[in-house]
Amino acid sequence: MLAYYIHDLSPFLVEFGNGIGLRWYGLAYVLAFAAAYGLFVHLARKGYSDIRPSEVGDFITGTALFGVILGGRLGYMLFYDWTNFSQDPLIFFKFWDGGMSSHGGILGVAIFTFIYARRKKIPWLNVGDSIVVSTPVGLFLGRCANFINGELYGRPTTVPWAVQFPKELYYAPPETARSIITQASEINPEWNTIGAALDHVGGSSELHRILGEVLPPRHPSQIYEGILEGGLLFALMWILRTRFRLPNGVLTGVFFLTYALLRIVGEMFREPDAPLTAGLTRGQFLSLFMIVMGLGFLAGSKWARTWPPKFRQ
Numbered sequence: 001m002l003a004y005y006i007h008d009l010s011p012f013l014v015e016f017g018n019g020i021g022l023r024w025y026g027l028a029y030v031l032a033f034a035a036a037y038g039l040f041v042h043l044a045r046k047g048y049s050d051i052r053p054s055e056v057g058d059f060i061t062g063t064a065l066f067g068v069i070l071g072g073r074l075g076y077m078l079f080y081d082w083t084n085f086s087q088d089p090l091i092f093f094k095f096w097d098g099g100m101s102s103h104g105g106i107l108g109v110a111i112f113t114f115i116y117a118r119r120k121k122i123p124w125l126n127v128g129d130s131i132v133v134s135t136p137v138g139l140f141l142g143r144c145a146n147f148i149n150g151e152l153y154g155r156p157t158t159v160p161w162a163v164q165f166p167k168e169l170y171y172a173p174p175e176t177a178r179s180i181i182t183q184a185s186e187i188n189p190e191w192n193t194i195g196a197a198l199d200h201v202g203g204s205s206e207l208h209r210i211l212g213e214v215l216p217p218r219h220p221s222q223i224y225e226g227i228l229e230g231g232l233l234f235a236l237m238w239i240l241r242t243r244f245r246l247p248n249g250v251l252t253g254v255f256f257l258t259y260a261l262l263r264i265v266g267e268m269f270r271e272p273d274a275p276l277t278a279g280l281t282r283g284q285f286l287s288l289f290m291i292v293m294g295l296g297f298l299a300g301s302k303w304a305r306t307w308p309p310k311f312r313q
Contacts, residue, residue, distance in 0.1 A: 005162075006212055024148045033064045050123060063131065125304060180211070221271075250297075250298060254298075
């Protein structure tokens, strides 16, 4: 029988105790914003952006706070957790409980950049074309953090690289959860909850054996999506930005279209985390609207016909 890897990575880079510490997810955000700053400054110096290099820091800070974080959180509340949000709007501020939507973050960035461009009197399409080059880096790092956290796992499979994710026990049938708790308690009486048991997966070979017999092997869909939405999309954006003479808006349109299509493909391997809509996962359904937006940006680029500073001579 093929032995699969049982996920036992800690979500903490450094833990101080009682669930307090520096998390990999937080580090992913910090690295994503740092990469966005570095790439944006480079493009600005090369003449691809109407935002001056000295202004990039303030722009990225605003984009991070009002676009990515607020947009991502609000998107999650609206798209994935509306019932709880409508009953208790204050859960919006419980960031430590997790819950961010990449679709919401992307839309949040689009809104923030529109407001920023209007205030600075620069072409919105140019601002968008510069930010979408770095966006896939953040998407890649976010998916890596999802894998480390053992969340947003894939559908059952028997491929050799499948992974067993203990966190799915939080959503397992009551009888399965009770069985795991009973067996874990026999190993250590203090492991009398699912959370307590999962906290010790990495240090107990016996617990490993028990979980290995119960958990279905699943696609590591976080890695698939990281490669598609992160690596592949970044390569495409970088090549188009630095190798072709494109009017403002084309890159943003291609980003929306390509991200949506790659997300639809990636979701085919991911366990649905919300009820299906017309046979589509929530991520696939929301991506349909991004396709429409992508076509709109392409049409806008043809209508506005403005160019980055580098190509205005």
